[in-house]
Amino acid sequence: MANEAAIINVVARTSLWLQPHRIVLILIALGLVLGAIFFMRWDWLPQYYEMGLLGIWRSLWILAVTCVLGFLLAVPLGLAQATGSFWFAAPAKVFCTVIRGTPLLIQLWLLYYGLGSLFPQYPWIRESWMWPYLRQAWPYGVLALTLSFAGYEGEVMRGAFAGVPKGQLEAARAFGMSRWKIFRRIWLPQAFYRALPTLTGETVLQLKSTPLVATISVIDIFAVAGKVRQDTYLTYEPLLLLALIYMTITGILVFAFSRIEARIPNKIG
Amino acid sequence: MVGLLHSIEIALGATCLGLLIGTGGAFGKLYGGPVVRDLLAVYTTIVRAVPELVLILLLYYAGTDLINQALTAMGYQRVDISGLAAGIAVLGFVQGAYSTEVIRGAILAIPQGQIEAARAYGMSPGLMLRRITLPAMLPFAIPGLANLWLIATKDTALLAVVGFYELALATRQAAGVTKAYFTFFFAAAVLYLLLSLVSNFLIGRVEAWSRRGMPSLKEAR
Numbered sequence: 001m002a003n004e005a006a007i008i009n010v011v012a013r014t015s016l017w018l019q020p021h022r023i024v025l026i027l028i029a030l031g032l033v034l035g036a037i038f039f040m041r042w043d044w045l046p047q048y049y050e051m052g053l054l055g056i057w058r059s060l061w062i063l064a065v066t067c068v069l070g071f072l073l074a075v076p077l078g079l080a081q082a083t084g085s086f087w088f089a090a091p092a093k094v095f096c097t098v099i100r101g102t103p104l105l106i107q108l109w110l111l112y113y114g115l116g117s118l119f120p121q122y123p124w125i126r127e128s129w130m131w132p133y134l135r136q137a138w139p140y141g142v143l144a145l146t147l148s149f150a151g152y153e154g155e156v157m158r159g160a161f162a163g164v165p166k167g168q169l170e171a172a173r174a175f176g177m178s179r180w181k182i183f184r185r186i187w188l189p190q191a192f193y194r195a196l197p198t199l200t201g202e203t204v205l206q207l208k209s210t211p212l213v214a215t216i217s218v219i220d221i222f223a224v225a226g227k228v229r230q231d232t233y234l235t236y237e238p239l240l241l242l243a244l245i246y247m248t249i250t251g252i253l254v255f256a257f258s259r260i261e262a263r264i265p266n267k268i269g
Numbered sequence: 270m271v272g273l274l275h276s277i278e279i280a281l282g283a284t285c286l287g288l289l290i291g292t293g294g295a296f297g298k299l300y301g302g303p304v305v306r307d308l309l310a311v312y313t314t315i316v317r318a319v320p321e322l323v324l325i326l327l328l329y330y331a332g333t334d335l336i337n338q339a340l341t342a343m344g345y346q347r348v349d350i351s352g353l354a355a356g357i358a359v360l361g362f363v364q365g366a367y368s369t370e371v372i373r374g375a376i377l378a379i380p381q382g383q384i385e386a387a388r389a390y391g392m393s394p395g396l397m398l399r400r401i402t403l404p405a406m407l408p409f410a411i412p413g414l415a416n417l418w419l420i421a422t423k424d425t426a427l428l429a430v431v432g433f434y435e436l437a438l439a440t441r442q443a444a445g446v447t448k449a450y451f452t453f454f455f456a457a458a459v460l461y462l463l464l465s466l467v468s469n470f471l472i473g474r475v476e477a478w479s480r481r482g483m484p485s486l487k488e489a490r
Contacts, residue, residue, distance in 0.1 A: 097466075102465070103423035103424075104426075106440075106457050106461060109440075109441065109454050110451070114451035114455065115451065117448070118451055207320070211320050215430060235330050236330070236331060243315075243324070243327065246319050246320055246323060
């Protein structure tokens with residue numbers, strides 16, 4: 001019975017993807033989109049077009065930089081928690097717990113408003129080469145997002161490192177590989193493959209936290225939408241477009257990661 | 270402190286609302302007709318793909334506006350929707366999408382025989398839901414739902430952006446008045462962390478309770 005239903009289901013899915021109710025739903029959706037296009041005001045689009053593109057570019061840039069840096073930071077964090085002695089594992093654990101236990105918004109504000117208000121009190125910081133950067137908002141945004149990504153991903157990497165079968169590492173050691181070589185050739189790749197599905201989810205989550213940097217005056221796509229709303233007194237149109245943009249980026253990200261996942265040589269059981 | 274209380278209130282309300290939506294959504298996705306299933310798929314996909322901040326803004330303004338328009342159209346007076354209710358509704362809507370997926374997975378993890386046995390006993394769907402499905406899926410759902418609760422407590426901070434008075438906004442105002450930014454944000458972070466740790470502890474207890482009678486995870490391996 002269940003088997004039969006499953007087979008029928010599969011057949012229905014492959015051959016009859018366009019069932020009558022789907023067509024109706026798609027028509028309704030099209031109607032909504034057309035209605036939105038014709039009955040809402042979109043005349044502000046040309047004016048903010050360039051700004052919007054710049055905002056998207058900046059959002060993507062922040063996403064890429066924080067993900068890469070965060071991942072690089074997460075590897076030692078995961079390694080320390082998986083194998084390190086107490087003195088390495090405990091601080092890493094505390095770091096991950098603190099990052100995962102507090103809202104990103106608070107971390108961001110703590111760094112930007114908190115640290116940012118402390119720095120000017122020290123003359124040697126004001127005179128150093130870092131000062132021009134420290135006066136801007138984006139270093140704080142990047143730092144906060146990087147730390148947050150590292151905190152979440154560190155926990156994932158801990159599980160991934162611990163999940164690599166012991167036999168693999170022992171075999172590598174039996175081959176006489178040095179510790180660094182084992183890590184580079186065996187341990188890290190296998191842990192990475194294991195963490196990849198979670199990494200997809202984390203990256204999408206990271207994308208969804210990038211608009212938070214708009215609250216500390218970094219002009220990303222979210223801030224552009226906010227500016228449009230202030231300038232034109234429109235409530236919905238910019239937000240709807242913004243939601244559409246984020247959905248598109250998410251779709252592209254998920255698609256890209258699924259392509260990478262499909263390239264993994266073999267399934268690890 | 271009032272801010273913290275508000276935060277907890279919203280998180281609790283949003284999680285409860287999310288659970289209701291989630292349970293309904295999961296059953297709709299599993300047993301509903303094709304139209305219901307497709308609509309729910311659209312709902313969960315969209316909500317999970319758009320940043321919470323954007324959703325909160327969109328739903329907060331759109332929701333209050335729609336309700337007011339509906340009320341005026343029906344000849345009632347415009348109401349001022351309290352921030353608390355709006356916050357709970359918005360976060361609950363977001364949480365609902367996530368918990369739909371969690372609960373759907375948990376229901377699928379129940380051994381099929383249990384549900385078939387309940388059907389064979391001639392239980393009505395409502396009775397089956399209450400006696401078999403919900404209790405049996407609980408141990409599978411609790412870890413995911415616990416995660417959602419922690420996310421909900423942290424998402425309440427986002428409501429500060431739409432100007433709702435909760436812990437994050439309260440801290441920001443206090444910090445702005447006293448100029449002691451670092452101290453106040455640090456204190457807020459500690460409060461959130463405490464909230465998370467306490468809930469972690471409680472969740473551990475609840476999970477142990479919901480798994481009673483089942484083999485422990487270590488034995489099962």
